[in-house]
Amino acid sequence: MYAKEFQESLKAVEEAREANIAYEPARMTAKEKEDLLAAYHPDYKKDQFEELKIGPNKGEKVPKELCGILEARSRIRPGDVDLNNPKYDVDVLVIGGGGAGASAAIEADTAGASVMIATKLRIGDANTMMAEGGIQAADKPNDSPAIHFLDAFGGGHFAAKRELLSKLVCNAPEAIQWLNELGVEFDKAPDGTMVTTHGGGTSRKRMHAAKDYSGAEIMRTLRDEVLNRGIPVIDFTSAVELILDESGKAAGAVLMNMETGDLSVARAKTVIIATGGAGRMHYQGFPTSNHYGATADGLVLGYRVGAKLLYAETLQYHPTGAAFPQQIFGALVTEKVRSLGAKLVNRDGKVFMHPLETRDVAAASIIRECSDRGEGVQTGDGDAVWLDTPMIEKIGGEGTIEKRIPAMMRMFGSYGIDIRREPILVYPTLHYQNGGLDINVDGMTTSVENLFVAGEAVGGIHGRNRLMGNSLLDIIVFGRNAGQNAAARSKKTTVGTLTLDHISKFDAEREAAGIETDVVSPMLLPDYTRKKSEV
Amino acid sequence: MENMVNVYLFGKQYRVPENLTIMRAMEYAGYKLVRGCGCRNGFCGACATIYRIKGDKTLRTCLACQTKVENDMYVATLPFFPLVKEVYDINEISPSQRVMMQLYPEIYACVGCNACTKACTQSLNVMQYIAYAQRGEFDKCAEESFDCVMCGCCSSRCPAGISHPQVAMLARRLNGKYLAPKSEHLENRVREIKDGTFTELIEALMGKPIEELKELYNTREIEK
Numbered sequence: 115m116y117a118k119e120f121q122e123s124l125k126a127v128e129e130a131r132e133a134n135i136a137y138e139p140a141r142m143t144a145k146e147k148e149d150l151l152a153a154y155h156p157d158y159k160k161d162q163f164e165e166l167k168i169g170p171n172k173g174e175k176v177p178k179e180l181c182g183i184l185e186a187r188s189r190i191r192p193g194d195v196d197l198n199n200p201k202y203d204v205d206v207l208v209i210g211g212g213g214a215g216a217s218a219a220i221e222a223d224t225a226g227a228s229v230m231i232a233t234k235l236r237i238g239d240a241n242t243m244m245a246e247g248g249i250q251a252a253d254k255p256n257d258s259p260a261i262h263f264l265d266a267f268g269g270g271h272f273a274a275k276r277e278l279l280s281k282l283v284c285n286a287p288e289a290i291q292w293l294n295e296l297g298v299e300f301d302k303a304p305d306g307t308m309v310t311t312h313g314g315g316t317s318r319k320r321m322h323a324a325k326d327y328s329g330a331e332i333m334r335t336l337r338d339e340v341l342n343r344g345i346p347v348i349d350f351t352s353a354v355e356l357i358l359d360e361s362g363k364a365a366g367a368v369l370m371n372m373e374t375g376d377l378s379v380a381r382a383k384t385v386i387i388a389t390g391g392a393g394r395m396h397y398q399g400f401p402t403s404n405h406y407g408a409t410a411d412g413l414v415l416g417y418r419v420g421a422k423l424l425y426a427e428t429l430q431y432h433p434t435g436a437a438f439p440q441q442i443f444g445a446l447v448t449e450k451v452r453s454l455g456a457k458l459v460n461r462d463g464k465v466f467m468h469p470l471e472t473r474d475v476a477a478a479s480i481i482r483e484c485s486d487r488g489e490g491v492q493t494g495d496g497d498a499v500w501l502d503t504p505m506i507e508k509i510g511g512e513g514t515i516e517k518r519i520p521a522m523m524r525m526f527g528s529y530g531i532d533i534r535r536e537p538i539l540v541y542p543t544l545h546y547q548n549g550g551l552d553i554n555v556d557g558m559t560t561s562v563e564n565l566f567v568a569g570e571a572v573g574g575i576h577g578r579n580r581l582m583g584n585s586l587l588d589i590i591v592f593g594r595n596a597g598q599n600a601a602a603r604s605k606k607t608t609v610g611t612l613t614l615d616h617i618s619k620f621d622a623e624r625e626a627a628g629i630e631t632d633v634v635s636p637m638l639l640p641d642y643t644r645k646k647s648e649v
Numbered sequence: 650m651e652n653m654v655n656v657y658l659f660g661k662q663y664r665v666p667e668n669l670t671i672m673r674a675m676e677y678a679g680y681k682l683v684r685g686c687g688c689r690n691g692f693c694g695a696c697a698t699i700y701r702i703k704g705d706k707t708l709r710t711c712l713a714c715q716t717k718v719e720n721d722m723y724v725a726t727l728p729f730f731p732l733v734k735e736v737y738d739i740n741e742i743s744p745s746q747r748v749m750m751q752l753y754p755e756i757y758a759c760v761g762c763n764a765c766t767k768a769c770t771q772s773l774n775v776m777q778y779i780a781y782a783q784r785g786e787f788d789k790c791a792e793e794s795f796d797c798v799m800c801g802c803c804s805s806r807c808p809a810g811i812s813h814p815q816v817a818m819l820a821r822r823l824n825g826k827y828l829a830p831k832s833e834h835l836e837n838r839v840r841e842i843k844d845g846t847f848t849e850l851i852e853a854l855m856g857k858p859i860e861e862l863k864e865l866y867n868t869r870e871i872e873k
């Protein structure tokens with residue numbers, strides 16, 4: 115139930131509902147989209163970016179907050195650990211226990227390598243667990259990997275590395291099959307046909323889902339498989355620095371126990387960074403849909419040893435973050451709500467855009483509605499627009515919401531909002547790190563040998579924007595790929611003498627560039643304790 | 650000024666704004682969380698919590714990230730619960746009742762007290778899905794347990810020592826792999842890709858100049 119200050123606007127939305135369901139808003143032209151993005155998308159706010167003064171991407175601009183942690187100091191000094199006495203010694207070290215890390219570990223294990231996972235929280239406390247909407251794959255007769263390629267390439271503003279994208283789309287059906295054979299339950303019709311829907315920017319219905327617990331279903335199954343195989347999972351343990359050998363190849367990591375602060379050394383023949391995204395950096399003050407440990411650690415770890423970043427200046431703001439009630443501010447409202455027919459409606463009950471534009475366009479359009487156009491609804495925490503969820507029941511029949519998006523119904527239901535009868539308030543939320551470490555088709559970084567990257571920490575697969583459902587896909591395709599290749603490479607590798615020399619080199623660069631900073635990174639966790647000044 | 654309420658975190662009293670979740674209230678009180686906090690949004694089950702309201706004997710369970718504080722709430726988090734997870738090879742087992750008897754025989758010791766269902770933070774009918782598992786009806790067990798976040802609250806209340814979330818996990822994998830109908834179109838597509846059916850098409854796209862790809866993209870047909 116909404117308080118009375120919302121009632122007037124709510125009434126307008128209800129009255130317009132029938133007409134709005136029938137109304138098919140035009141899609142924007144390429145030019146309209148460009149102008150909209152330039153004026154309203156956070157990625158285009160020049161004063162929010164800063165030029166990197168050191169490191170492999172020196173001279174390029176990244177978000178201010180990211181610049182701060184990329185140029186920051188290490189959490190350790192080389193003398194803090196004994197590199198000659200590693201606590202762990204494996205073929206493949208996987209850093210990060212999300213979907214990419216788990217897929218990589220399973221494949222490395224299958225390939226016969228000894229593999230371990232070190233992860234910040236528990237395995238599965240990760241963005242993967244939170245994905246709701248689904249995973250793309252062109253497996254229907256009216257679809258093809260080529261059409262999938264075009265959708266993703268255009269959606270990413272024609273900036274994806276083509277060889278990576280091509281691998282993504284061509285391996286997609288096999289990825290779904292692999293998951294299905296591990297026991298992941300996809301939504302299917304009684305004859306076995308996958309139930310697939312549109313996502314923003316798709317030209318075919320290729321979004322596979324497991325209700326709106328798609329990521330959870332994938333993640334818990336992968337976790338179960340990791341445990342069945344007896345792959346060691348060192349939880350509550352973060353990588354705080356990579357280790358190279360004297361020839362400059364990745365050869366392990368310094369790990370930190372998150373509870374005791376104890377440091378340990380893991381030596382490995384190959385290392386896979388699978389640390390995920392950066393929502394908890396709260397770029398430009400945005401709320402986020404991400405899990406607690408999403409602090410761009412992998413980018414910092416890689417950058418400090420010389421791995422290049424690609425498109426680190428592009429972030430994805432999901433158009434529909436929950437804007438009300440305050441307890442769930444920033445939490446994701448899955449795109450599937452729009453796939454199932456709910457439209458975006460402004461204060462006056464007017465549909466102001468096609469609901470399935472790409473995410474960046476949709477986010478910019480909502481920001482325009484709430485700023486210059488003054489058509490937002492005031493929530494107490496800023497302005498927002500309506501997402502008219504009751505439309506779903508009218509279009510799909512009663513019960514559709516409970517069957518297809520139970521998590522959404524539960525999330526709002528906890529705060530007394532029945533999304534089957536009442537619309538919800540939304541505003542963009544920081545959602546996905548489009549950019550990341552630059553890799554080649556094998557999943558190895560382009561500048562540091564034996565250092566692999568998979569998942570949201572990679573840049574370049576999607577270009578400058580990612581379509582819904584292509585990230586769950588990339589963590590599986592490129593997670594498996596990294597695991598296979600890292601395992602194969604480990605067989606040919608002998609590790610030399612371990613060193614942490616890169617720390618002092620980076621320190622020297624920082625000093626030479628005249629940067630003064632007390633910041634240490636990776637950040638590991640955000641600090642949400644109440645500051646004394648707020649008391 | 651916000652309305653404040655009393656909460657007792659592990660027995661110690663704090664005053665916090667009434668509109669906070671338990672998780673935010675802990676942070677407001679000054680806790681920097683490491684354990685007991687994962688997704689912060691009701692999906693990972695890291696924040697299982699037990700509470701009781703002063704004057705009420707009922708012990709309640711919830712997810713700290715999804716539950717608002719109440720006045721005079723006594724809170725104890727349960728950031729880890731020793732669930733039993735049996736290991737198995739998914740390719741070697743079959744979806745028969747026997748597999749449950751072998752891996753999780755304790756489910757047959759269920760006394761029917763329904764404490765698990767009452768404790769479920771997702772309002773699932775836990776005892777019912779265990780009953781399905783006992784009977785080897787894995788499809789039903791999978792459906793009934795689908796929204797489980799594996800927080801372990803159910804198991805913490807079970808006199809028979811059942812690890813309900815792990816039983817359900819096994820049922821879902823069996824159902825997903827063996828019982829749910831196969832997707833023919835998926836198998837066909839995987840085969841076509843292996844056979845190189847699309848190789849030429851993709852390679853053609855890979856080689857096209859950007860302008861041409863833009864044109865193709867902007868004029869592509871969109872399925873209704």
Ligand SMILES: Cc1cc2nc3c(=O)[nH]c(=O)nc-3n(C[C@H](O)[C@H](O)[C@H](O)COP(=O)(O)OP(=O)(O)OC[C@H]3O[C@@H](n4cnc5c(N)ncnc54)[C@H](O)[C@@H]3O)c2cc1C
Binds near residue numbers: 247388390404
């Ligand atoms: C709410 C939400 C909904 C989404 N919905 C969809 C969707 O419908 N479809 C889709 O395709 N994509 C979706 N995404 C995106 C997608 O889920 C993620 O991009 C993807 O799962 C990332 O997987 P990952 O394995 O790379 O990272 P994660 O799953 O985040 O895993 C990274 C892991 O590494 C750990 N870690 C981090 N730093 C360190 C360190 N220094 N040392 C050790 N461990 C570390 C983290 O704690 C975490 O466990 C969604 C994302 C969110 C947040």
Ligand code: FES
Binds near residue numbers: 689696
């Ligand atoms: S923190 Fe993940 S369910 Fe509460």
